[in-house]
Amino acid sequence: MSKQEANIYEIAKEAGVSIATVSRVMNRSASVSEKSTKKVMDAVRKLNYVPNSTARSLSTSLSRSIGIVVPDINNPFFSKILQGVTAAADEQGLQVVLYSTDEDTERELKVLHTMREHRLRGIIITPVSEHCKETLDLLQDFELRGIPVVLVDREVDDPHFDRVVAQDEDGVYQAVCSMLQAGHKRVAIVTGPLHSRPGKERLRGYERALEDFGIPLRQEYIRQGDFRMERACEETLELCSLEEPPTAIFSSNNMTTYGCLKAFLELGLTVGRDISLFGFDDIDALKWLNYKLSVVSRDAYEMGRRAMGLLADCFDREGFSEVGRRESLPTELILRGSEQWPESL
């Protein structure tokens, strides 16, 4: 019933040549006479032949697939990265196998394990946590086996890997400075998880800005979040119910920003009027709505492309270097006014 795919033998037979010749024509890997080439191509067309890439991979021990591991597909930041990676992978004739960890270390380990079965050509990953020993072990294992790993956005405790990150600290520093310049004295931050580079770096940017402005850090203004909305919402509610609530909040990523906004809603606070807010990562929806939120923005698509670029480089060079390359992309400050001193204060 279901007709089988033709294989190289059938093509060879149809064309009246050997399988080696067919292979050479398909790969342009050695010179073949015009006559043979034509015969082969005719057979290919006639039988609608498409080479079996599984067999090819096995034979050459070179896979045409790369794996990408993201913590949350639904976060536009990661879906943009995904877009960049797939676009760049496509240009290289590579396919992308998608794995999602849902910010769960357990799942990450499971995922990495199944990835080993699949003999991928390389891996691009935003690890769930920076300090998970098991994850690190598995990643090192991949490198050891000649499967390059590129980290995106988050890092791990091993300078060996290539990575592409944004200049988070710098961006946040400037963002918080802009708030302080606007007159704010009581600026809080809802951080990301502090076991992650982005979480840490963004906090550092915040701290540095306060220091530079000679404003002492207040522990109650530093609320640890997890880059998820629910937690950020809770923390924001607590912040706003402090005896001396902050007049401005820096939110460490887009999900956190949603959390802050949700909390403001519940409290009946309006950004720009009752409180100031500065976010990390632009949110398309807000932009379209002309919601005047100032943000630190970065080019996630480009980050994805760069990651794929680094990976492709690894394929070329033979051995692997001792210390990984690090591409650090600039962030951009998009000021829309929400950093200003609120009207009602």
Place this chain on the structure above:
Amino acid sequence: MSKQEANIYEIAKEAGVSIATVSRVMNRSASVSEKSTKKVMDAVRKLNYVPNSTARSLSTSLSRSIGIVVPDINNPFFSKILQGVTAAADEQGLQVVLYSTDEDTERELKVLHTMREHRLRGIIITPVSEHCKETLDLLQDFELRGIPVVLVDREVDDPHFDRVVAQDEDGVYQAVCSMLQAGHKRVAIVTGPLHSRPGKERLRGYERALEDFGIPLRQEYIRQGDFRMERACEETLELCSLEEPPTAIFSSNNMTTYGCLKAFLELGLTVGRDISLFGFDDIDALKWLNYKLSVVSRDAYEMGRRAMGLLADCFDREGFSEVGRRESLPTELILRGSEQWPESL
């Protein structure tokens, strides 16, 4: 330098058994004595052996990968579907290869072609267009070769395929009715591409509602969009500059909604005050911002899961049926007030 993965021969040697025994242990495919099993497992652990799934696929001619083709990864609707698909695939021990067409038929054809090389186990696709003959040919080709195809959201001219869709027409019908009930007489629609099922069905829902309310259709109120923001924005601008502009607009998907909102912004119109708007597909961001937009909502995650479910069913049954199954998920009306008669009118 880079240590190779161990293969089945090394395990066999280490364990002092034959490769067949190793294979049987790894797959539990036949009875093996406890003694041998232990020896093999010890060797597996010692050499950190993971079977090569490429070789496995080649040998069994059964891939463990499915392909998913989406038109736009960045659209939350599709990233939710993706999430559903990957979750369900994972439960089945399948990996997901991601392909993105960017709503471009050319790319779609290219993608489908490279997919053939990869001998996927099955395919889940939201085709760019319903009437692309070439796409249809390729999809039929997959089925013919025993690679099942499941359509999501959009369909093609062939009842043969399994599909999972939402009850769009019904949802839109109710949505538009709610606007008409609120007193609107001049209701416009920004449609999706009319060569697509969702585009067509949603328009039909709109038309049916107007008919049921005895309101004649006005061609200038039916603006064809392409499910993209830019176009929707333009169409909305034109709508609003008509001599007799509509008092309410139905927007056919989330991107279109952004376009409408953007246009309103440019025109200084506020939803709920100056004009009514009803969207298709809920937008998280708006929800969190307490932006009172009424929408027709559907469970994209569940649609993804169902699609994977249908696909998995196909793997089991041998032949394939003449007419595809069709899972039609209900839509939900979420009324937040934006369908009401605007205050200022």
Place this chain on the structure above:
DNA sequence: TCACCAAATGTAACCGCTTACTTTTTTATC
């Protein structure tokens, strides 16, 4: 026309696994 060499082509081993089939070992029965 013949030797010689490069170009073209073919042969066969291999990539790492599964599995049909064969052989060996174990167990049960008398």
Place this chain on the structure above:
DNA sequence: GATAAAAAAGTAAGCGGTTACATTTGGTGA
């Protein structure tokens, strides 16, 4: 203890390609 049947283990042939190496072909100059 011999024998048959069942269980366990092994052998070898694929799966569909790539490629090192061997062989054939064709063109050139003497």
